Amino acid sequence: MGQEGGGASGRGRCVGRPAGAPKEDGPSGGQFEYLGTVAAGMADSTEVRELVYLVTGGCGFLGEHVVRMLLQREPRLLELRVFDLHLGAWLEELKTGPVQVTAIQGDVTQAHEVAAAVAGAHVVIHTAGLVDVFGRASPETIYEVNVQGTKNVIEACVQTGTRFLVYTSSMEVVGPNIKGHHFYRGNEDTPYEAVHRHPYPCSKAQAERLVLEANGRKVHGGLPLVTCALRPTGIYGEGHQIMRDFYHQGLRLGGRLFRTIPASVEHGRVYVGNVAWMHVLVARELQQRAALMGGQVYFCYDQSPYKSYEDFNMEFLGPCGLRLVETRPLVPYWLLMLLAALNALLQWLLRPLLLYAPLLNPYTLAVANTAFTVNTDKAQRHFGYEPLFSWEDSRTRTIRWVQAMEGSAR
Numbered sequence: 001m002g003q004e005g006g007g008a009s010g011r012g013r014c015v016g017r018p019a020g021a022p023k024e025d026g027p028s029g030g031q032f033e034y035l036g037t038v039a040a041g042m043a044d045s046t047e048v049r050e051l052v053y054l055v056t057g058g059c060g061f062l063g064e065h066v067v068r069m070l071l072q073r074e075p076r077l078l079e080l081r082v083f084d085l086h087l088g089a090w091l092e093e094l095k096t097g098p099v100q101v102t103a104i105q106g107d108v109t110q111a112h113e114v115a116a117a118v119a120g121a122h123v124v125i126h127t128a129g130l131v132d133v134f135g136r137a138s139p140e141t142i143y144e145v146n147v148q149g150t151k152n153v154i155e156a157c158v159q160t161g162t163r164f165l166v167y168t169s170s171m172e173v174v175g176p177n178i179k180g181h182h183f184y185r186g187n188e189d190t191p192y193e194a195v196h197r198h199p200y201p202c203s204k205a206q207a208e209r210l211v212l213e214a215n216g217r218k219v220h221g222g223l224p225l226v227t228c229a230l231r232p233t234g235i236y237g238e239g240h241q242i243m244r245d246f247y248h249q250g251l252r253l254g255g256r257l258f259r260t261i262p263a264s265v266e267h268g269r270v271y272v273g274n275v276a277w278m279h280v281l282v283a284r285e286l287q288q289r290a291a292l293m294g295g296q297v298y299f300c301y302d303q304s305p306y307k308s309y310e311d312f313n314m315e316f317l318g319p320c321g322l323r324l325v326e327t328r329p330l331v332p333y334w335l336l337m338l339l340a341a342l343n344a345l346l347q348w349l350l351r352p353l354l355l356y357a358p359l360l361n362p363y364t365l366a367v368a369n370t371a372f373t374v375n376t377d378k379a380q381r382h383f384g385y386e387p388l389f390s391w392e393d394s395r396t397r398t399i400r401w402v403q404a405m406e407g408s409a410r
């Protein structure tokens, strides 16, 4: 059902189950409180500040939360390097604390820029990527950033002697697949035919495989590289662009959004603060439990409820004045498929003139219409992960963010 011929490199399909991980159990660990802003002060600690972390994509939706969480929750941090194609002005506010924050404007597709940023880092958290399922970028560009960029990060770790690499993968490495098979309360070991055509999931699957296969490679200095991959489901929270798009679409439609997907098609979603926390924790514990965690994949999860994508969004958009019209889809699915195909045709026809990239296209419709929920405790068993934010807290924070947008939208 995905875009035709859209393999990661724009050629053929990418198939095959993503690299799983051997089943192992490990001890559980503690839980911390997350303070919302850097201004709230650093986590008190008597620990020695000696570690250098690099976050690629550190100015993105997830990346910014990872950066802020590290400054709050990693007491051993001496220097935090934030590497991104587009640096945010907000980075300046972070330079007043005890941690040296180094903003690096760079491109992960440029190996020399990556190597310069990685050199001397103890840990790399690689979140940079092209998250495009709307046809904004070409398959080749998606491959270049997501796969070649990840290769450059791995090689930079090997060449410069950085030993710990955490990769932000995605649920899409697993599914939904092109056959529309539902993934119902699955975990990291659930059998599932991970067959993709769309450039984005293909590129994420290839990148994840490269990261996991690099686990154990000798880095400069002779010690082994230790890698792992985190697979968030649909992330929501402060800064989520797609939520912003839905909100503005609802405002344009007089405060209404029209249901297109049955309420029964459940999607797993995860709050950005909990995803950021899992990145911080896994980066820390990877250094202590390399034998257990090296080469492993972990779904990102929290207590966010299973709901259809549209119903879940309404948890935040409803309290901000929007209404989801009808309890069942207004438009039959075959007509939605036709409209999605028309959008794809229009995008192709208009491309020489302008970028037409609506939310509805054959791929987004297929994904939205395929249940994908995870139920796992692997991260808790392996490195003591517990969500920092309850569902209620995650919901409140997201609503407040939309309301702040509402203020700016009036």
Ligand SMILES: NC(=O)c1ccc[n+]([C@@H]2O[C@H](COP(=O)([O-])OP(=O)(O)OC[C@H]3O[C@@H](n4cnc5c(N)ncnc54)[C@H](O)[C@@H]3O)[C@@H](O)[C@H]2O)c1
Binding pocket: 056, 057, 058, 059, 060, 061, 062, 063, 083, 084, 085, 086, 106, 107, 108, 109, 126, 127, 128, 129, 130, 131, 145, 149, 168, 169, 170, 171, 204, 231, 232, 233, 234, 235, 236
């Ligand atoms: N948003 C989600 O629902 C979700 C879910 C699962 C996984 N992920 C993964 O999380 C990561 C971050 O996603 P996001 O939603 O924050 O996306 P985002 O687009 O907000 O952030 C990506 C960041 O990477 C940077 N970047 C892009 N190309 C780059 C390049 N060539 N060199 C350097 N930096 C570059 C961008 O400038 C941006 O700041 C991605 O790897 C994505 O696949 C996202």
Ligand SMILES: CC(C)[C@@H](O)CC[C@@H](C)[C@H]1CC[C@H]2[C@@H]3[C@H](O)C=C4C[C@@H](O)CC[C@]4(C)[C@H]3CC[C@]12C
Binding pocket: 131, 133, 169, 170, 171, 172, 233, 234, 235, 242, 260, 261, 309, 310, 359, 360, 361, 363, 364, 365, 367, 368
């Ligand atoms: C127009 C309607 C059909 C509307 O319901 C479309 C929703 C659609 C834009 C989203 C439905 C599922 C989303 C994806 C899912 O949450 C997981 C993802 C993995 C992540 O790595 C990147 C984002 C995404 C692909 C996410 C994108 C938007 C949806 C397709």
